[in-house]
Amino acid sequence: MHGENALSSTPSAEFIPLPKMDTCDDETMVTQAREFFQHMQKRRTVRDFSSQAIPQEVIEYALRTAGSAPSGANKQPWFFVAISDPTIKAQIRSAAEKEEKAFYAGKAGKEWLLDLEHLGTDEHKPFLETAPWLIVVFQQNYALDPDTGERSKNYYIHESVGLACGLLIASLHTAGLATLTHTPSPMNFLRDLLGRPKNERAVMIIVAGHPDDHAMVPDITRKALAEIADFKS
Ligand code: IYR
Numbered sequence: 001m002h003g004e005n006a007l008s009s010t011p012s013a014e015f016i017p018l019p020k021m022d023t024c025d026d027e028t029m030v031t032q033a034r035e036f037f038q039h040m041q042k043r044r045t046v047r048d049f050s051s052q053a054i055p056q057e058v059i060e061y062a063l064r065t066a067g068s069a070p071s072g073a074n075k076q077p078w079f080f081v082a083i084s085d086p087t088i089k090a091q092i093r094s095a096a097e098k099e100e101k102a103f104y105a106g107k108a109g110k111e112w113l114l115d116l117e118h119l120g121t122d123e124h125k126p127f128l129e130t131a132p133w134l135i136v137v138f139q140q141n142y143a144l145d146p147d148t149g150e151r152s153k154n155y156y157i158h159e160s161v162g163l164a165c166g167l168l169i170a171s172l173h174t175a176g177l178a179t180l181t182h183t184p185s186p187m188n189f190l191r192d193l194l195g196r197p198k199n200e201r202a203v204m205i206i207v208a209g210h211p212d213d214h215a216m217v218p219d220i221t222r223k224a225l226a227e228i229a230d231f232k233s
Contacts (some may be wrong), residue, residue: 059133059135062168064170073201077140084128099186132208182207188201
C-alpha cells in the first residue's frame with residue numbers, strides 16, 4: 001500500500017526509480033576506493049588553527065552533505081549551528097574552558113587523564129576563538145513540531161547523528177579544511193547559549209578552518225585493516 005500508512009494519517013513516501021548513481025567498472029571502483037582512502041588517510045585531528053576566514057558557502061555545502069546521512073526512519077534527528085561570530089565564539093570558549101578546567105583537575109578520573117596524556121590536551125581551548133568556524137552538532141531526542149509543539153519519536157539517534165558527523169568531517173576535509181571534534185564535558189551550556197529547544201542536546205563541536213602554518217599533531221597511528229576487519233569470503 002503506497003501513499004497511506006495504515007497506522008497513522010501520515011502519508012508514506014511514494015516510490016521513484018533510483019536516481020542515477022556514478023557507477024563504474026571494477027578496476028575504476030578499486031582505484032576510486034583506494035584514492036578516497038588515501039585522501040581520508042590525510043585527515044588529522046588538528047588543534048592549531050589559522051584565523052583565516054572560510055566562505056560560509058563551504059560550510060553550507062558541508063552541512064548539506066551531513067544532512068544526506070542515513071537516519072532511523074529518515075527522521076534526520078540532527079541540527080547544526082554554524083558560528084563565525086567572534087562574540088559567540090568567545091562565550092563558547094569561556095564556558096568550555098570552565099568545564100574543561102574541572103575535567104582536567106580531576107573530574108575525569110585518573111584512567112581517562114592518563115589515556116589523554118599522549119594527545120597533549122589540556123583545559124586551554126584557544127582554537128574555539130581562533131578557528132573561523134565552530135559547528136555545534138545537536139541531536140534531537142524527539143521531534144518537536146515548531147508550530148504545534150507536538151512531539152514524535154526519533155530512532156537510532158546516536159547512530160544517525162554519528163553518521164552525519166562523519167560525512168560532515170569528510171566533506172570539510174575534502175574542501176581542504178582541518179577539523180577537530182571537540183567535546184567539552186559537559187556541554188549542556190551550548191543549548192541555552194545558542195537558544196536551541198528542549199528536545200535537543202549538544203553532542204560535539206566540530207571546529208573547522210585552515211591549520212596554523214606551524215600546526216603540530218601527535219605521532220599516532222591507525223589500526224591496520226587486519227585489526228579492524230575480518231573477511232568471511
Ligand atoms: N573534552 C576534553 C577531553 C578530551 C577527551 C577525549 I575522549 C579526547 O579524545 C580528547 C580530549 C578536551 O577536549 O580536552
